[in-house]
Amino acid sequence: MGCDHSKKDVVEEDEEHCYGDEFSEHEIxxxxxxxxxxxxxxxxxxxxxxxxxxxxxxxxxxxxxKDRTISDEELLSSPEFLKHVDNFMSALDNVIEKLESDTTETQHYLIVLGAKHATFQGFNEEFFTLYSKCMIDTWESVIGEEFIQEVKEGWEMFLMFITRYMRQGFVMYFQDPKTEDETIV
Structure with a gap:
């Protein structure tokens, strides 16, 4: 990734992380x-x-x-919800695809996505932490025995990156007095 670890001020335990880059090669x-x-x-x-x-x-x-009378299973199989799931997975695809490139474009994308989440009535900033925890738990169950410590740490770094910029967008949204709430799906 083009890191220069010859600098004397680089702490040994941080050598794997490049100060100008977000992720180590192992995490990627x-x-x-x-x-x-x-x-x-x-x-x-x-x-x-x-x-x-x-x-x-x-x-x-x-x-x-939207309809409080539908069951959880009906919600999870509704076309609107499945579209949100597809958008979520596509967003992850987008960020993963650009891990090795300049992250400026990805950071902007995540800031905008965070601001969009601020428009969802009832969404609060603490949900980003919840999403990260639930994603790690879900990923562990899907990946299975290949979800070793190194893999977990890579995904944790990825989630810290995502939530850092989404939180930034979320907070920025509330600094603009022209914004209004929306519904998620």
Whole structure:
């Protein structure tokens, strides 16, 4: 990735991370080698992820239910919800595809995505932490025995990157007095 580790001020434990880059080569390899497993059945993986979130925080599920009388399973199989799942998985695809390139464009994309989440009535900033935890738990169950510590750490770095910029966009949204709330799906 073009890192220069010859600088004397680089701390030994941080040598794997380049100060100008977001990810180490090992983290990129871990993410890119396990993403095909996760995206093999994109819809199922995405639905499992959201099911995990809904179980951990019912308030998130309530944000998706326009009709409060539909069952959870009806929600999880509704065309609107499945479109959101597809958008979620496509967003991950987009970020993963650009891991080894200049992250400026990806950072901007995530900031805009974070601002969009601020428009969802009921969404709060703490949900980013919940999403990260639920994603790690879901990824572990889907990847199985290949979800070794190195893989987990790679995905944790990836999620810290995503949530850092999405939170930034979320906060920026509220600094603009012209914004209004929307519904998620």
């Amino acid at each position: 390899d871990s993410i890119k080698s396990t993403w095909p497993i996760l995206s093999r059945d994109r819809q199922k993986t995405g639905v499992d992820f959201f099911r995990h979130i809904f179980n951990a925080e019912p308030a998130v599920k309530a944000m998706f239910k």
